[in-house]
Each structure stands twice: as structure tokens, then as C-alpha cells.
Amino acid sequence: MRKQAPNVEIDLSALQRKDKGAFARLVDAHSPQIYRLGLKMLGNEQDAEDVLQETFIKAYQNIESFEGRSKISTWLYRIALNESLMRLRKRTDAQVDLDAGIETDDGEIIPRQIVDWCCLPEKELMSHESRQAIQRAITALSDANRAAFLLRDVEGLSTREAAEVLEISESALKVRLMRARLKLRELLTEYFSERMPESTP
């Protein structure tokens, strides 16, 4: 099952007094998830570490503005995603319609790759090479769809929580999630179908 941030008791008033012990506990409870989100959003360790540091520096500086209406994890994910998106925008390789290929002109999504690769052994599906292919597929999503997918399916947030992090409606979140999942399925099917023992006609 998906790993979520452990349900650590957060003493908001201690955090807002800038109590270092309370902040260290917050960091330890949430840094693995924030690092993973940065890594999967940006695709490399150095950027993930930069996002991780920036997220907690901003959280420390702005903790007074956190009113406790949402979960603190929601607030931290939002800071981390904003940092990630800012870095992605600075990259020179501008994004050009990365989700193209499975959508018709009227926005309908049509699966093209029909090969059942689920029978491949788990060892093959989760090999080092396969995990690199999974990361390439995640990177190939548009930033908006990637963020929706990572929050819902990798971080395990509910639709409502993920929509809250991204500050979009739940229905908009669901559309992004559907596009992301179908695109990933398409890309992983391309990859794994070549690894089937007998090539499917």
C-alpha cells in the first residue's frame, strides 16, 4: 500500500514560536515524501534536494501564515510543487504538447497500445531498467498532469486533498489524473510489449 506521511502530532504553536525541536520533528515526518515528490516531478536527485531544502526553509520562514485549516502536509506539498514548477519553467527545453498522441481533436482519449504485459514477472516489471522507463514515462507527462498523478497515485492523497494542494476543482483534478494515467499506460505498454517472450501480433 502507499506510504503516507506518518501521523505525527504537530504542535502548531511550538512551530510558530520557531521551536527547533518541533521543527526538526516536522522535517523528519515529512521530508521523505517531499523529497520523493521533487524527485518524481523533476527527475533528478540534485533538483529534488534543492526543492526539499527550499520547501522547509520557506515553511520555517512562513509558518505564521499557516492557519491550520488544512493538513500541514497539504501546505508543504503545495510549497514543494510551486518550487518544482518554478524550476521546470526555468528549463530551456520548453514543453511542447507532451500529452499528444492519445487524444483526438475533441479531447477524447483513445488507447492505442493493446498488449497485455501484466503477465511479465514482477522481477522484470520492477527491474532497474524498468524503473528507469517508469521515470521516463512520468517525466513525459505535462507538468500539470504529472503533479496530479504524483499527488493522487504516488503520494496517496485523496481527490479532495490533491485538488486542494493544486488549488483546482476536484473535477479538474480527475481530468488531469485520467489523462496522466492513460498516457503512462500507453508509454509503459510500448516499453513492456517489447519485453514479452513472444511478440504479440
Next chain:
Amino acid sequence: MNHQHHTNCQDTIQQLNAYLDDELDPQLCAQLEAHLESCTDCHIVYNTLKKTIQLCQSDGEEVALPADVRQRLLASLGLGEVDDTE
């Protein structure tokens, strides 16, 4: 193999996400399941979509925060020497 693009198949694809998330109306669920039983292509899309999500989850679970990254994070926050065991 080409996925025959029937109306039922289009509906199924549109509803697969809600179905996977247990958010589909029970009546539509029954219709979708009946379609999956009879349409090999949609059944494959469903299986591989479910597996895709599962693999990405497993891949995410393998990611750990490296000890040196944690140390540098604590240092950048001035928390390197804090005793947080209280």
C-alpha cells in the same frame, strides 16, 4: 492489434478512472463490468492501466531519503545539532 472504437469502448475508457477509484455509480459499474467481460481490448486496457498505477506506486515506495541529503537539509535549517527526541 487495433482497438475497435465502439461507443461502449469510449464510455468504458472514460469511466475506468472512476471505476478504479471506487467512485463509479453502482449501476454504471455493472454495465462497465459486463462490457469488460465481453471486450478483450477494453479488458486489456483495464488490466494494464491498473498495473501501470501499481508499478508507479511500487516505484515511489522504493524512494528513500538518502542519509546525506537529510543531514544537509537539517544543516541548512540550522537543525543539525537539535535533540528532537523529547
